[in-house]
Amino acid sequence: xxxxxEVEIKAPLAGVLRSExxxxxWCPGCGIGxxxxxxxxxxxRSKLDHDKLAVVSGIGCSGRVAGYxxxxxxxxxxxxxxPVATGLKLANPDLKVVVISGDGDLTGxxxxxxxxxxxxxxxxxxxxxxxxTYGMTGGQVTPTTPTSANASTTPYGxxxxxxxxxxxxxxxxxxxxxxxxxxxxxxxxxxxxxxxxKRGFSFIEVITPCTTLYLRRNRLGxxxxxxxxxxxxxxxxxxxxxxxxxxxxxxxxxIGKFVDREKPTYLDSANRCNTKFxxxxxxxxxxxxxxxxxxxxxxxxxxxxxxxA
Amino acid sequence: MSTxxxxxSGFGGxxxxxxxxxxxxxxALHDDKFATMTxxxxxxxxxxxxxxxxxxxxxRVLYPYITxxxxxxxxxxxxxxxxxxxxxxxxxxxxxxxxxxLRGEHPNLVVWRVPATRFAEGLGNRLFTNLVALGFFTAVTxxxxxxxxxxxxxxxxxxxxxxxxxxxxxxxxxxxxxxMSGKSAS
Amino acid sequence: xxxxxADPKGVDAGPHxxxxxxxxxxxxxxxxxxxxxxxxxxxxxxxxERFAERAPEVGALFIQMEDxxxxxxxxxxxxxxxxxxxxxxxxxxxxxxxxxxxxxxxxETPMVIANVQRGGPSTGxxxxxxxxxxxxxxxxxxxxxxxxxxxxxxxQECFDLTIEAFNLSxxxxxxxxxxxxxxxxxxHEKVVVPPASEIKVVERNLFKGPKxxxxxxxxxxxxxxxxxxxxDGYRFHITGLTxxxxxxxxxxxxxxxxxxxxxxxxxxxxxxxxIRVEEDELEGAExxxxxxxxxSRIAVRAVQEARKKGIKVGSLRLITVWPFCEQKIRDLxxxxxxxxxxxxxxxxxxxxxxxxxxxxxxVVSVNHCGGAVHDPMVILKAIEEACQ
Numbered sequence: 117x118x119x120x121x122e123v124e125i126k127a128p129l130a131g132v133l134r135s136e137x138x139x140x141x142w143c144p145g146c147g148i149g150x151x152x153x154x155x156x157x158x159x160x161r162s163k164l165d166h167d168k169l170a171v172v173s174g175i176g177c178s179g180r181v182a183g184y185x186x187x188x189x190x191x192x193x194x195x196x197x198x199p200v201a202t203g204l205k206l207a208n209p210d211l212k213v214v215v216i217s218g219d220g221d222l223t224g225x226x227x228x229x230x231x232x233x234x235x236x237x238x239x240x241x242x243x244x245x246x247x248x249t250y251g252m253t254g255g256q257v258t259p260t261t262p263t264s265a266n267a268s269t270t271p272y273g274x275x276x277x278x279x280x281x282x283x284x285x286x287x288x289x290x291x292x293x294x295x296x297x298x299x300x301x302x303x304x305x306x307x308x309x310x311x312x313x314k315r316g317f318s319f320i321e322v323i324t325p326c327t328t329l330y331l332r333r334n335r336l337g338x339x340x341x342x343x344x345x346x347x348x349x350x351x352x353x354x355x356x357x358x359x360x361x362x363x364x365x366x367x368x369x370x371i372g373k374f375v376d377r378e379k380p381t382y383l384d385s386a387n388r389c390n391t392k393f394x395x396x397x398x399x400x401x402x403x404x405x406x407x408x409x410x411x412x413x414x415x416x417x418x419x420x421x422x423x424x425a
Numbered sequence: 426m427s428t429x430x431x432x433x434s435g436f437g438g439x440x441x442x443x444x445x446x447x448x449x450x451x452x453a454l455h456d457d458k459f460a461t462m463t464x465x466x467x468x469x470x471x472x473x474x475x476x477x478x479x480x481x482x483x484x485r486v487l488y489p490y491i492t493x494x495x496x497x498x499x500x501x502x503x504x505x506x507x508x509x510x511x512x513x514x515x516x517x518x519x520x521x522x523x524x525x526x527l528r529g530e531h532p533n534l535v536v537w538r539v540p541a542t543r544f545a546e547g548l549g550n551r552l553f554t555n556l557v558a559l560g561f562f563t564a565v566t567x568x569x570x571x572x573x574x575x576x577x578x579x580x581x582x583x584x585x586x587x588x589x590x591x592x593x594x595x596x597x598x599x600x601x602x603x604x605m606s607g608k609s610a611s
Numbered sequence: 612x613x614x615x616x617a618d619p620k621g622v623d624a625g626p627h628x629x630x631x632x633x634x635x636x637x638x639x640x641x642x643x644x645x646x647x648x649x650x651x652x653x654x655x656x657x658x659x660e661r662f663a664e665r666a667p668e669v670g671a672l673f674i675q676m677e678d679x680x681x682x683x684x685x686x687x688x689x690x691x692x693x694x695x696x697x698x699x700x701x702x703x704x705x706x707x708x709x710x711x712x713x714x715x716x717x718x719e720t721p722m723v724i725a726n727v728q729r730g731g732p733s734t735g736x737x738x739x740x741x742x743x744x745x746x747x748x749x750x751x752x753x754x755x756x757x758x759x760x761x762x763x764x765x766x767q768e769c770f771d772l773t774i775e776a777f778n779l780s781x782x783x784x785x786x787x788x789x790x791x792x793x794x795x796x797x798x799h800e801k802v803v804v805p806p807a808s809e810i811k812v813v814e815r816n817l818f819k820g821p822k823x824x825x826x827x828x829x830x831x832x833x834x835x836x837x838x839x840x841x842x843d844g845y846r847f848h849i850t851g852l853t854x855x856x857x858x859x860x861x862x863x864x865x866x867x868x869x870x871x872x873x874x875x876x877x878x879x880x881x882x883x884x885x886i887r888v889e890e891d892e893l894e895g896a897e898x899x900x901x902x903x904x905x906x907s908r909i910a911v912r913a914v915q916e917a918r919k920k921g922i923k924v925g926s927l928r929l930i931t932v933w934p935f936c937e938q939k940i941r942d943l944x945x946x947x948x949x950x951x952x953x954x955x956x957x958x959x960x961x962x963x964x965x966x967x968x969x970x971x972x973x974v975v976s977v978n979h980c981g982g983a984v985h986d987p988m989v990i991l992k993a994i995e996e997a998c999q
Contacts, residue, residue: 134848137859167844172688183848183860188841190691191850191860192684193714199648199681203688203696206672207646208842211692229684232677382674390667401645401694402620402670446799450628453801462628462799487908488987489798577628 132156132166134186141180145339147298147324148178151245154301155216156185158308170213172201174226177251177326178218195226198233201240209383209400212241212312219246220258223279227259234288234317239381241311241318244281247326255329262365266333278363281321282374286358291316293358293375297346298324300371307373316381323369336366427483429568430491434476434508435500440555444498445477447559447577448569452481455573461486474503481568496566498558499525500541509534517566521558537565537604544596553593556582560594564601571598612782612835617641617774617810621669629802631769631795632657632699635725636665637804638773639697643812644723645671646694648685650678650704653737654793655727658699679704683711683724690720691849693840695777695815699725701793702735702744706751712786713752716874718849719828719838721780721815723773725789727796730981740793741981742904742955746962748788749933755871757878759885760788760933762903766800772930778813779885783834783877790932792955794905794984818845826856830869832876882934889928896925898998899943901952901964903929905984910953913990922998932960940967949973949997953990955981973997 133156142148159169166187173182175194182189188211192200197215205213215222222230222244233240249267250256257267259279266273285293292314294307304322311318325331325342336342345366354372361370380388383400391398433444442464449462464477478491497512498519499505505525509518514533522538539561545553556578563571575591582590621640629637635658639647647666649659663673676682682698689696700708705726715722728744730736744751748760759779761772769791776787818825818837825845829836839845852860853867878885889907891914893899898917902910907928917924927943929936940963944950949972952961958976965974977993979985 167846168842170841183850186846188691188846189848190688191848191852192687193710193851196680196684196711196714199676199684200688202674202676202681203646203648203685203690204692204841205688206674206685207689207692207694207696208840211842228677229681232681386672394667398667399670400672402618446628449799453628454626460628460800463794463797486800487912488984489794489905489908490984580628 129153129156129160132159132186134184137184140184142177143328145325145327146177147247147322147326148181148245150298150301151216151243151304151322151324152181152184154304155214155243155308158305158312159187161305162309162312164212164312168211170204170211172197172204172213172215174217174221175252176218176221178216178245179221179252181216195221195224195229197221198226198229198240198242202233202238205238205240206383214241214243216243216245218251219244219248219260219281220250223259223281223284231284231288234285234290234319236382237289237291237316237379239315239317239383241308241314242320243308244319244321245324246281246321247324247330249326249330251326251329255326255333260363262363262367264365265330267330268333280358280362281319282361283358285317285319286375289317290319290375291377291379292318292373294319294373295321295323295361295369295371297350297369297371298322299343299346299350303371310373315384316379323363428486429481429496430494431479431481431496431498431568432476432491432494432508432511433479433498434474434504436473436503437475439475439500440552441475441500442477443581444555444559444562445479447574447581448562449479450580451569451573451577455576456570458482459484459486461489463489473501474507476504476508496562496568498562500554500558502526519558519562519565521554537561537601539597539600541597544600545593548589548593548596553590556590556593557597560597560599561601562597563594564598565605613814613816614811615814617807617812618643619807621671622804622807622810623665624804624806627802627804628799629766630657630797630799631763631766631791632727632797633661634766634769634802635699635773635789635791636661637802638770639723639777640665640669640671641770641804641807641810642695642774642777644695644697644777645669646686646689646696647671647673647698648676648682648689648696649673649698650676650682650700652679652701652704654729654796655699655701655704655725657796658725658727679707680711683708683715686722687711687715687718687720690722691841691847693815693842695721695781697723697725697777699727701727701729702731703733705744705747709747709752712758713754713756714851715786716752716756716758717851717870719784719836719874720786721784722786723776723780723789724786725773725791728790728792736982738793739982740905740955740984742790742792742906743959743981745790745932745954745956745959748790755875757875758786758788758933759783759878759931760790761930762790762932763795764904764907764928765795766798766802768930769795770802770804774810774812778811781813781815783881783885784836784838785834785878788933790904792905817843822846827858828854828856830856830873832873832880834877834881878934882937885931885934886936887930888936888939889930891926893925893927893943895923896947897923898949898951898994899925899927899947900990900994901927901929901950902954903932903960906953906955909985909987910990912987913994916987916991917994920995922994924994924998929960935960935963935967937963937967940964941969944968944971947972949975951975951977951990951993951997953977953979953985953993955979955984
């Protein structure tokens with residue numbers, strides 16, 4: 117990477133990325149960087165308090181995202197980003213918690229957490245960078261690898277049925293479901309912004325190229341070829357029936373916003389239930405930490421300003 | 426150091442565990458004794474047989490389980506047959522007279538037969554059988570004071586049923602006192 | 612270290628007739644725990660049930676997660692979200708938690724985990740007692756690390772030690788374990804909850820300085836490095852990878868040495884401050900019976916019988932099992948003929964005793980497989996044999 121390019125990248129996203137940690141570990145042509153750029157852009161555009169934004173990721177190439185974004189960030193264990201995010205959100209409901217991780221992490225080893233967080237309508241944003249492969253370990257088959265695609269553990273072609281993640285998220289109860297490819301950066305950014313505004317389990321899938329492993333193993337050319345493939349095969353269909361969003365090997369990719377519905381979040385329901393039981397003075401965690409601090413600060417100010425007795 | 430080991434037994438749903446909890450709390454919190462209560466858990470606790478054990482002592486209870494009980498309350502035939510053999514010599518056996526048919530005379534035991542279920546039905550519901558039996562137990566064993574028991578009951582029964590539970594306890598207790606004075610242990 | 616009185620909201624003061632499981636939940640609430648993520652498993656479930664029942668009135672939150680892996684993961688999130696957190700489980704669930712116990716150790720995340728032990732391996736004896744996870748708690752997660760484990764012998768101690776566990780976890784930023792068992796967990800006894808003003812609670816040491824000075828870690832082989840919580844503006848990063856003081860990955864042997872030394876020595880170096888034991892007539896004893904948890908109560912019975920027979924027998928009860936009281940055993944082993952160690956397992960902590968005694972005295976394992984406590988007479992027999 118030449119220095120000039122680096123400077124150009126740094127400038128607009130300084131503050132939301134940890135520039136001291138660059139260069140990042142991702143391969144040339146990898147789609148993860150595009151998603152991070154979109155995410156960073158969305159955080160800049162949104163009116164969110166950046167101090168209240170937390171990013172959690174699991175393990176794998178996409179799991180490294182948490183290390184590069186300049187927010188409270190937790191790089192956790194394989195598959196466990198969602199339950200960690202759940203704990204974070206529930207411990208401090210003022211936070212906007214975003215999970216960014218990969219397909220193997222979120223829907224393979226972490227699949228159980230994925231469906232249960234969606235079922236509970238946990239108020240978190242989950243961005244799944246789906247490159248159809250376990251990159252960090254060298255290109256193994258994942259739950260989303262299209263049937264017949266080659267992976268290092270399906271060297272003669274994948275004979276399993278893949279998950280369609282929008283369908284899975286929809287069925288499990290997500291309130292916002294969208295899918296894009298890494299070509300659709302403006303749409304990704306916009307979707308993330310929408311998800312930031314949304315209360316509930318928001319799921320955004322981004323189909324991305326893994327140039328080093330998936331593309332090479334399947335003789336699909338380089339990153340540019342993949343973007344060309346996305347260009348020719350992505351079919352925009354907002355509100356599409358998620359049952360029809362399956363992706364065949366090098367087939368059409370239905371993109372768009374599929375689900376956008378309202379229902380009470382886990383905490384809304386918990387608080388309502390407890391208020392009904394305990395009464396109106398029910399308050400989770402008593403005063404929130406900022407409320408407590410504001411109170412203390414006011415007290416200290418009053419004490420300092422008060423004339424000596 | 427004086428130690429008393431007590432087993433409450435019957436079938437699930439009779440409130441056997443509650444008997445042990447009430448007695449244990451009465452002893453530990455209101456009678457200034459040490460009491461350790463254990464119970465059967467798992468599938469066996471969900472099925473028909475049900476038992477809870479209480480070790481009562483003037484000093485700290487070390488061994489939490491019972492080895493040689495001196496009191497057995499059995500509110501079912503199965504419980505009676507399973508547990509009466511463990512009772513120590515001159516141990517007290519309390520059975521529901523309508524639910525348990527004794528297998529013999531038990532000359533080595535002090536046997537009390539109480540119409541707990543019948544009394545409970547008389548109070549409107551056989552759900553109060555355990556409290557009747559507990560009242561009777563309190564009167565005839567003297568292990569725990571009635572005062573302490575009445576202080577302990579509120580914590581272990583739904584408040585809307587507290588009055589009737591106390592009534593059931595008193596019914597059994599009074600009957601026990603009567604039996605004791607008439608020496609009608611059979 | 613900021614020590615304050617307990618928040619009265621969480622303290623149900625007064626005497627109770629309560630089992631160990633419930634006492635753990637009450638101890639947690641008294642210690643200021645306001646977030647509990649758990650998954651049902653016999654014989655620990657009553658703790659979760661009690662917490663769930665009490666949570667709304669205390670302003671705490673209980674969530675039943677989809678499994679034990681999710682439960683402990685949620686604790687890590689919850690702790691970095693600013694709450695004091697806990698979970699409870701038993702053998703199979705504990706096995707599932709092990710990976711993230713490692714993450715909690717690595718990220719120096721305070722939390723309390725109670726293991727109400729039951730007989731194993733595998734599903735084993737779900738409703739029956741055991742002390743078979745005593746080595747697992749110390750060594751079960753992969754890699755080299757250190758933790759603190761306490762072993763209560765009564766419901767009262769379940770309450771007391773849960774508060775202590777929270778305090779230790781805050782001081783040393785380490786997961787602290789309550790290693791109890793089915794017997795104590797399900798045993799009802801009198802539990803006295805003191806008034807809030809008499810309960811000492813260690814508050815989380817939160818960093819307050821300028822943002823550029825914040826470091827989530829300090830590798831000084833001590834506890835007490837301030838942490839932060841999400842939302843406070845310090846933009847922390849934590850990872851399970853070997854990391855520097857900023858929390859950024861640095862994957863070198865040199866850095867691994869720095870991190871590991873810190874993780875292990877912050878406990879070892881403070882072992883004297885952490886370890887609590889209960890001694891009885893060790894002076895002049897020929898034989899010492901060493902035990903922990905429910906077994907120590909059974910052992911006392913044997914000790915009493917042995918004394919009646921004129922045997923000079925002392926007893927040593929481990930309240931803190933990990934870190935292990937190494938120096939105590941080294942000293943003791945040069946003064947006594949034998950150390951007799953009953954445990955409800957095939958001989959686990961006795962290995963530590965053997966290691967520290969190093970042949971200076973006899974070490975007798977009175978092992979006992981899961982499912983029941985010892986017969987005190989078996990321990991007595993071992994005492995008698997040991998002093999011959």
